[in-house]
Amino acid sequence: xxxxxxxxxxxxxxxxxxxxxxxxxxxxxxxxxxxxxxxxxxxxxxxxxxxxxxxxxxxxxxxxxxxxxxxxxxxxxxxxxxxxxxxxxxxxxxxxxxxxxxxxxxxxxxxxxxxxxxxxxxxxxxxxxxxxxxxxxxxxxxxxxxxxxxxxxxxxxxxxxxxxxxxxxxxxxxxxxxxxxxxxxxxxxxxxxxxxxxxxxxxxxxxxxxxxxxxxxxxxxxxxxxxxxxxxxxxxxxxxxxxxxxxxxxxxxxxxxxxxxxxxxxxxxxxxxxxxxxxxxxxxxxxxxxxxxxxxxxxxxxxxxxxxxxxxxxxxxxxxxxxxxxxxxxxxxxxxxx
Amino acid sequence: xxxxxxxxxxxxxxxxxxxxxxxxxxxxxxxxxxxxxxxxxxxxxxxxxxxxxxxxxxxxxxxxxxxxxxxxxxxxxxxxxxxxxxxxxxxxxxxxxxxxxxxxxxxxxxxxxxxxxxxxxxxxxxxxxxxxxxxxxxxxxxxxxxxxxxxxxxxxxxxxxxxxxxxxxxxxxxxxxxxxxxxxxxxxxxxxxxxxxxxxxxxxxxxxxxxxxxxxxxxxxxxxxxxxxxxxxxxxxxxxxxxxxxxxxxxxxxxxxxxxxxxxxxxxxxxxxxxxxxxxxxxxxxxxxxxxxxxxxxxxxxxxxxxxxxxxxxxxxxxxxxxxxxxxxxxxxxxxxx
Numbered sequence: 001x002x003x004x005x006x007x008x009x010x011x012x013x014x015x016x017x018x019x020x021x022x023x024x025x026x027x028x029x030x031x032x033x034x035x036x037x038x039x040x041x042x043x044x045x046x047x048x049x050x051x052x053x054x055x056x057x058x059x060x061x062x063x064x065x066x067x068x069x070x071x072x073x074x075x076x077x078x079x080x081x082x083x084x085x086x087x088x089x090x091x092x093x094x095x096x097x098x099x100x101x102x103x104x105x106x107x108x109x110x111x112x113x114x115x116x117x118x119x120x121x122x123x124x125x126x127x128x129x130x131x132x133x134x135x136x137x138x139x140x141x142x143x144x145x146x147x148x149x150x151x152x153x154x155x156x157x158x159x160x161x162x163x164x165x166x167x168x169x170x171x172x173x174x175x176x177x178x179x180x181x182x183x184x185x186x187x188x189x190x191x192x193x194x195x196x197x198x199x200x201x202x203x204x205x206x207x208x209x210x211x212x213x214x215x216x217x218x219x220x221x222x223x224x225x226x227x228x229x230x231x232x233x234x235x236x237x238x239x240x241x242x243x244x245x246x247x248x249x250x251x252x253x254x255x256x257x258x259x260x261x262x263x264x265x266x267x268x269x270x271x272x273x274x275x276x277x278x279x280x281x282x283x284x285x286x287x288x289x290x291x292x293x294x295x296x297x298x299x300x301x302x303x304x305x306x307x308x309x310x311x312x313x314x315x316x317x318x319x320x321x322x323x324x325x326x327x328x329x330x331x332x333x334x335x336x337x338x
Numbered sequence: 339x340x341x342x343x344x345x346x347x348x349x350x351x352x353x354x355x356x357x358x359x360x361x362x363x364x365x366x367x368x369x370x371x372x373x374x375x376x377x378x379x380x381x382x383x384x385x386x387x388x389x390x391x392x393x394x395x396x397x398x399x400x401x402x403x404x405x406x407x408x409x410x411x412x413x414x415x416x417x418x419x420x421x422x423x424x425x426x427x428x429x430x431x432x433x434x435x436x437x438x439x440x441x442x443x444x445x446x447x448x449x450x451x452x453x454x455x456x457x458x459x460x461x462x463x464x465x466x467x468x469x470x471x472x473x474x475x476x477x478x479x480x481x482x483x484x485x486x487x488x489x490x491x492x493x494x495x496x497x498x499x500x501x502x503x504x505x506x507x508x509x510x511x512x513x514x515x516x517x518x519x520x521x522x523x524x525x526x527x528x529x530x531x532x533x534x535x536x537x538x539x540x541x542x543x544x545x546x547x548x549x550x551x552x553x554x555x556x557x558x559x560x561x562x563x564x565x566x567x568x569x570x571x572x573x574x575x576x577x578x579x580x581x582x583x584x585x586x587x588x589x590x591x592x593x594x595x596x597x598x599x600x601x602x603x604x605x606x607x608x609x610x611x612x613x614x615x616x617x618x619x620x621x622x623x624x625x626x627x628x629x630x631x632x633x634x635x636x637x638x639x640x641x642x643x644x645x646x647x648x649x650x651x652x653x654x655x656x657x658x659x660x661x662x663x664x665x666x667x668x669x670x671x672x673x674x675x676x
Contacts, residue, residue, distance in 0.1 A: 056604075224599065238616070243603045257595020261562065265581045265611040266394075273603040278576070 008033050010097035011312045013062045020251040021055060021320065026068065026313035034101045041084050041105040043074035045094055048330040049123040050306075050315050051157070055250040068096035068312065071123045073111060075336060081105035089113065089337075091122040096312050098332060115291040118303075119337050124157055124327040125301040128276050130290050132244060133161035135279045136220055138169070140242035140272050145170030147217035148236075150208070152227050154195055155182035155302075157327035158244060162220045163192050164299045171218070174211045176227065178322040185325060190300055204230035215239075223248045224258070232260035235267050243273040251320065302326030346371050348435035349650045351400045358589040359393060359658065364406065364651035372439045379422050379443040381412035383432055386668040387461040388644075388653050389495070393588040406434035406650065409461045411449060413674060419443035427451065427674075429460040434650050436670060453629040456641075457675050462495055462665040463639040466614050468628050470582060471499035471558075473617045476507070478580035478610050479556040483508030486550050488569060491560035492533055493520035493640075495665035496582060500558045501530050502637045509556070512549045514565065516660040523663060528638055542568035553577075561586045562596070570598035573605050581611040589658065640664030 007030045014027045036042040049071045062069070072094035076084045081104060084090065089111035094100055102108055111122045124130065136158075143149045149166040153159040154175025163186070167173045175186045175195040186195040194211045201207035208216070208230055215236035221228060224246030235241070249255070264271060293299040304324055306315040309332045319328045345368045352365045374380040387409045400407070410432035414422045419442060422428065427449035432438055440446055449460045462468065474496075481487045487504040491497040492513025501524070505511045513524045513533040524533040532549045539545035546554070546568055553574035559566060562584030573579070587593070602609060631637040642662055644653040647670045657666045 228599075246600050246603050249600055255597045255600070257597040258599040259593045259595040261566075261596040261599075262584050262587055262593070263611075264609060265584050268611045268613050268616060269609075270611075271602060271607075271609040273601075273606045273608075275606050278606060 006033060007031065008097055008099045009309050010095065011068045011309055013058065013066060013068050014064055016064060017058055017251070019253045021058060022317055023313040025058065028310045028313075034099055036078060036080065036101045037103070039080040039104045041079045041081055041102045041108065042077040043090065043094065043100050043102055043108075044077050045098055045100060045309065045332040046073045046075060046089075046335050047120045047123060048072040048094065048096055048309065048312065048332055049127075049129075050312065050319050050324070050328040050330060051129075052245055052247050052250065052320060054316065055247075055320060067100075069093050070096065071128060072330075072332075073119050073122055074100070075333075079105065084108065089119055091127065096309050096330070098309060112287070113337065115288075115295075117291060117294060119335060120303060120329055121294070121301070124303065124329070125161060125294055125299070126287055126290055129157040129327060130161055131279065131283055131286055132276045133158045133165060134286060134290065135274060135276065135282065136242040136244045137162045137165045137218070139279070139282075140274060141166070141218040141220060141240050143169045143171040143218045147171045148212050148214050149173045149218040149220065150212060150216045150231060150234075151175045151192075151220040151222075152198075153177070153222035153245070153247065154186045154190070154192060155325050156222065159220065159222050160186070160190055160302065160326060161299060162244075164190055166218065166220075167191060167193075168293070168298060172214075176223075182325055185302065189302065198227060205233060208234045218242075220244060221246070225249060228258060229260050232258075232263040232269075235263060235269055237267045239267060239269050241269060241271040243271060247320070304328050305331045307331050344371060345369065346435055346437045347647050348433065349406045349647055351396065351404060351406050352402055354402060355396055355589070357591045359396060360655055361651040363396065366648045366651075372437055374416060374418065374439045375441070377418040377442045379417045379419055379440045379446065380415040381428065381432065381438050381440060381446075382415050383436055383438060383647065383670040384411045384413060384427075384673050385458045385461060386410040386432065386434055386647065386650065386670055387465075387467075388650065388657050388662075388666040388668060389467075390583055390585050390588065390658060392654065393585075393658060405438075407431050408434065409466060410668075410670075411457050411460055412438070413671075417443065422446065427457055429465065434647050434668070436647060450625070451675065453626070453633075455629060455632060457673060458641060458667055459632070459639070462641065462667070463499060463632055463637070464625055464628055467495040467665060468499055469617065469621055469624055470614045471496045471503060472624060472628065473612060473614065473620065474558055474580040474582045475500045475503045475556070477617070477620075478612060479504070479558060479578050481507045481509035481556045485509045485555035486552050486574075487511045487556040487558065488546070488550060488554045488572075489513045489530075489558040489560075490536075490565050491515070491583070491585065492524045492528070492530060493663050494560065497558065497560050498524070498528055498640065498664060499637060500582075502528055504556065504558075505529055505531075506631070506636060510552075514561075520663055523640065527640065536565060543571065546572045556580075558582060559584070563587060566596060567598050570596075570601040570607075573601060573607055575605045577605060577607050579607060579609045581609060585658065642666050643669045645669050
């Protein structure tokens, strides 16, 4: 347990964005330490996860004036709940704040230190992003050896895992990413067979044809927009498109439509939108398997940190614009395991 | 066996259409009787099926100058193949002609007179349209009791069966059709719970909201375009959209795109394009079950006939424009069972 300071830096969601979100949707405030009720758990935030899906919540579920919320890792400071005691490491939905009160400790899960991996992995490769990649690729995409798998946002938190899982299944794996450095990372570090720089390609159609000469059997969809249209034209018959995200449209105020929908019929494609909430029951059996893949080096993972909860707004806006490599996290407080 | 005449009226495909197909893509010719080779089967055409998918073949697979081809029912006139003898009733891909030569009898199947139903049913409710409806609804759509199922082209050859199968599964079934007479047919004859006249509705969104107050769980997609966009907005979470056809786009020269694709992610929808060719292995087990549903009256079926092979071009163009009710067939020659 660390010494408790007397102020609490927090990031509030203050303005629902229209179009591209910027930092004016957030306010950094310094408030007194929160006071937990008798059955509550007071936590000290260590890591917070910066995720694309938060943009959707800013359009709907989040209420203006309340603290931003995402998954994170924390240390229990004090607990009125028998399940937790001071010093326990937990993960779950946490406020973007140095200290937070979790009512009755609801929604907290233990960080399994026995896995022998960084505790931040609880909110990325061993947490929801990892499970999302696995459900999308192994459950819905079902790549077969020698098939071609294409992954957009291949340098991202989910896409980087999804592509490596496809490679482990024996598929040829091609990614797309938005800078030369990311392309190198995807090929050299993550072991993809090829990667397109979608920002540099004069034609996505031509780039896909060159990188996927045998067509595409599985498209792990993270972006939507022109990339989706180009991929539909390149899909093979009976291909599968698990739809994990459509980030290119998250900040859009109009919907230009997706051309090439007829390929879904003509090529007998299966397009499946999915949410990890429908698959939480898989978590317990899945996590130890994923941990083994990471420990053995079969799956590699890259984390990028911004320091301080107050760096959250700029990290989030930059992540949506493609500035992040791998998983973007806020390092809010000291990690007692490092 | 009927007397053999000396001329053979045929419909040739002569001009690949651009945009809306019209009768100038066809030519009616009168030619001498064909001469079968020693191993061939000479057939006399009785019924020919007029189907939307033929528009796609006119854009690609069909070659100009050759006879139009669709599924049909015929009587064997002479046979050099041991499997067939004169007088046998067969179905399969046949030319749009009074008499045709089937090389080595390949692709012919027996009409099962033992089913106790009209022989024309071999190319509609007991044939590919029926199997298509069953695969789309029962295999891919999987309606549960109390779910809402929406079927476009509900008065059509496939949609009319698909909706009745959903009703038999206990779902609430709503259709769409393009005239007051069709709407009455769908509700009064086919037993749908409700039906929208999509041509008369000032707003598809409002019409769907009124007809499907609990949302839509399964959309049996035949049309695409504005109807698909309206349905995407009305789908329930975890809904299924088997894509059987996209007829509204078959004659289009541009692709305006499908708006609302993000609903596939947001509502975790599964969209599955399918072709009956991937499911032919189901035919043998399925046909007797379907025949029983038809004989018992559980599934009702409507056929509309145009007389003479030369009526094919106008029947086909009219069918694509929505003029047909139920299954449109050409009655080319005498039916020996009637």
